[in-house]
Amino acid sequence: MSVIYNRVALIGLGLIASSMFWATKRGGLAGHVTGYARSQDTRDTARRIGLCDEVCDNLIDAVKDADLIVLAVPVGAMGAVAAEIGPHLKPGATVTDVGSVKRTVIDAVAPHLPEGVHFVPAHPLAGTEHSGPESGFATLFDNRWCLLVPHESSTAESVAQLRVYWEGLGANVEEMDADHHDLVLAVTSHTPHLIAYTMVGVADDLRRVTDSEVIKYSAAGFRDFTRIAASDPTMWRDVFLNNKEATLEILGRFTEELFALQRAIRTGDGDMLHDYFTRTRSIRRGIIEAGQDTDAPDFGRSKLEK
Numbered sequence: 001m002s003v004i005y006n007r008v009a010l011i012g013l014g015l016i017a018s019s020m021f022w023a024t025k026r027g028g029l030a031g032h033v034t035g036y037a038r039s040q041d042t043r044d045t046a047r048r049i050g051l052c053d054e055v056c057d058n059l060i061d062a063v064k065d066a067d068l069i070v071l072a073v074p075v076g077a078m079g080a081v082a083a084e085i086g087p088h089l090k091p092g093a094t095v096t097d098v099g100s101v102k103r104t105v106i107d108a109v110a111p112h113l114p115e116g117v118h119f120v121p122a123h124p125l126a127g128t129e130h131s132g133p134e135s136g137f138a139t140l141f142d143n144r145w146c147l148l149v150p151h152e153s154s155t156a157e158s159v160a161q162l163r164v165y166w167e168g169l170g171a172n173v174e175e176m177d178a179d180h181h182d183l184v185l186a187v188t189s190h191t192p193h194l195i196a197y198t199m200v201g202v203a204d205d206l207r208r209v210t211d212s213e214v215i216k217y218s219a220a221g222f223r224d225f226t227r228i229a230a231s232d233p234t235m236w237r238d239v240f241l242n243n244k245e246a247t248l249e250i251l252g253r254f255t256e257e258l259f260a261l262q263r264a265i266r267t268g269d270g271d272m273l274h275d276y277f278t279r280t281r282s283i284r285r286g287i288i289e290a291g292q293d294t295d296a297p298d299f300g301r302s303k304l305e306k
């Protein structure tokens with residue numbers, strides 16, 4: 001791979017930005033990578049582990065010469081960061097974000113970007129329950145999707161360049177409209193996270209009654225829920241506050257289905273339960289046959305291993 005951007009600035013040095021840095025180094029995709037994090041602690045950690053070629057103590061220093069600026073902060077913080085960097089961006093630079101929600105991020109960021117700067121929102125569909133500068137690794141995006149949601153300020157060239165960059169980071173890239181993105185992610189990511197948070201909360205309540213049995217005997221399904229429910233609280237608070245409509249729509253449907261299943265259990269309607277589970281099993285099998293089931297990332301690998 002060759003250099004795609006001479007200078008990249010990563011803002012918010014958590015799981016996604018740090019993984020982007022290690023994958024950028026692995027592919028030799030950037031000449032120089034600057035990084036900025038709000039807290040001194042995070043900047044110190046970043047320097048200690050060699051995250052970024054240069055860690056800046058000031059947001060403006062990190063972005064002023066950059067060709068690509070990546071906003072990798074919680075969704076609710078994107079607008080404030082954009083407002084601060086807007087006046088200092090190089091003409092012709094590309095600004096992207098990695099937020100899990102697209103419509104509100106676009107509405108919050110775009111007004112702060114000067115003319116001549118290209119905004120190409122993005123969302124890598126890859127993550128873990130871990131957060132912070134030490135949680136990243138180079139293979140996080142390998143064979144995962146990254147969705148690009150081009151804004152009217154972007155040009156075909158700026159979108160194409162970001163596509164090549166994400167491909168270099170290991171991802172498969174597709175373009176999508178912002179509202180459609182938010183609805184799809186409400187189904188595939190946001191509502192499932194809310195359900196996991198709820199189930200773990202219920203088990204936690206129960207634990208007070210049954211001592212530590214819930215934890216001691218937790219089976220695979222529940223353990224998966226606890227992994228997801230360990231995800232960063234700030235990130236997920238912002239996701240739900242920013243994808244309100246789509247999440248509420250999907251939650252409404254979920255609740256209706258849950259009530260139907262609840263009724264079938266109460267009335268002993270075995271046929272209904274069997275038919276329902278047969279349908280859901282065929283969906284899972286369809287995903288596997290289509291080759292869409294990607295394994296969880298291998299956390300045992302070193303950060304720079306290919």
Ligand SMILES: NC(=O)c1ccc[n+]([C@@H]2O[C@H](COP(=O)([O-])OP(=O)(O)OC[C@H]3O[C@@H](n4cnc5c(N)ncnc54)[C@H](O)[C@@H]3O)[C@@H](O)[C@H]2O)c1
Nearest residue numbers: 012013014015016038072073074075077099100127131132
């Ligand atoms: N974790 C995932 O699974 C995942 C996957 C895809 C996209 N995303 C999105 O990527 C973004 C970053 O998520 P992450 O998992 O890397 O989070 P993280 O918690 O690991 O890192 C976020 C970083 O942003 C910093 N930060 C918070 N508020 C800030 C502010 N106002 N100004 C500057 N820095 C600030 C935090 O200190 C932290 O260093 C979020 O928008 C999230 O929705 C996350």
Ligand SMILES: O=C(O)C(=O)C[C@]1(C(=O)O)C=C[C@@H](O)C=C1
Nearest residue numbers: 100124125126127128129188189
């Ligand atoms: O694998 C995980 O831990 C994730 O939750 C990753 C996950 C997802 O739901 O798939 C979470 C949020 C994102 O915006 C993208 C990916």
